[in-house]
Amino acid sequence: MDIAAILGAIVNEMRGIADRGMLPGYIPPLTQVDPQRFGMAVTMADGRMHVAGDADEAFSIQSISKVYALMLALETCGDPIWQRVRQEPSGTAFNSIVQLESEHGIPRNPFINAGALVIADILLTRFGAEGARARFLQFIRDRDDALPPIAFDEDMARVEYESGFRNAALANYMRTFGNIENPVDAVLKQYFLQCSVTMSCRQLAGTGRGLMRGRTAEPASRHVPTVLALMMMCGHYDGSGAFAVRVGLPGKSGVGGGILAIVPGIASIAVWSPGLNAQGNSLLGTLALEKLVRATGWSVFTPHCP
Numbered sequence: 001m002d003i004a005a006i007l008g009a010i011v012n013e014m015r016g017i018a019d020r021g022m023l024p025g026y027i028p029p030l031t032q033v034d035p036q037r038f039g040m041a042v043t044m045a046d047g048r049m050h051v052a053g054d055a056d057e058a059f060s061i062q063s064i065s066k067v068y069a070l071m072l073a074l075e076t077c078g079d080p081i082w083q084r085v086r087q088e089p090s091g092t093a094f095n096s097i098v099q100l101e102s103e104h105g106i107p108r109n110p111f112i113n114a115g116a117l118v119i120a121d122i123l124l125t126r127f128g129a130e131g132a133r134a135r136f137l138q139f140i141r142d143r144d145d146a147l148p149p150i151a152f153d154e155d156m157a158r159v160e161y162e163s164g165f166r167n168a169a170l171a172n173y174m175r176t177f178g179n180i181e182n183p184v185d186a187v188l189k190q191y192f193l194q195c196s197v198t199m200s201c202r203q204l205a206g207t208g209r210g211l212m213r214g215r216t217a218e219p220a221s222r223h224v225p226t227v228l229a230l231m232m233m234c235g236h237y238d239g240s241g242a243f244a245v246r247v248g249l250p251g252k253s254g255v256g257g258g259i260l261a262i263v264p265g266i267a268s269i270a271v272w273s274p275g276l277n278a279q280g281n282s283l284l285g286t287l288a289l290e291k292l293v294r295a296t297g298w299s300v301f302t303p304h305c306p
């Protein structure tokens, strides 16, 4: 299968599409990004990397960071984290507050904002403020040591901190149920820093290698199947069902327009197109993944031999 040719064709097709979705107006720096940008990268289990379009341009990974935060929390704090965040799809927007009241401050899953705030709180309790920042960044860097340095975008984190009233409300509300242990301020700072990490598609696909669990990959974490199951069910918020139907891969989106998708045992895929659909997921990113999966037969719901 000629993955490079498939990616090249998809990039060409995407260039010609006029409706590129909406930029997220509530995070001002993200409205400055050129919606014409489009990149894709695929890392295969044998280590080969294929890239196309703007695959080396760094973008804000935003909620894709929730995957790494969850993995770090699972690997360092283990299954007790599931007492504070559940494993169920929410069916609500990424920043929704409605379920928290009737569900006593326990978020549905770690990929909606409320759940990710709890995970940030867990990391803060475990490592302290300085330690949690450092461990988080190191954890991503350790996913692929061939990568150029990955960093926080401190300006992005500050802007979100100054205007993130909804996230502040979520954290304060959960604190009233005792499900946030640290000062809300510190939790928000940790969460926004995590969201602010910038990476290119090439880097993002590289950091997904551990989730792909290719035959040549390093020993996989026992938590990988859990993380992939949650990505499939919850990785696109109230668009997760449609994403599973259209693409058929565990994936995680961010409002920066990136999506990380995993073909277990076969490939780690990153796509970036800044315009979003109504659920806040990359409009063309989703379409491109649909096309890639159709061309390769990589949906986990399609029988295939690696």
Ligand SMILES: NC(=O)CC[C@H](N)C(=O)O
Pocket (backbone or CB within 6 Å): 061, 062, 063, 064, 094, 095, 113, 160, 167, 192, 195, 253, 254, 255, 256, 280
């Ligand atoms: N879906 C997302 O990427 C949301 C992340 C963003 N930092 C927020 O908290 O709103």
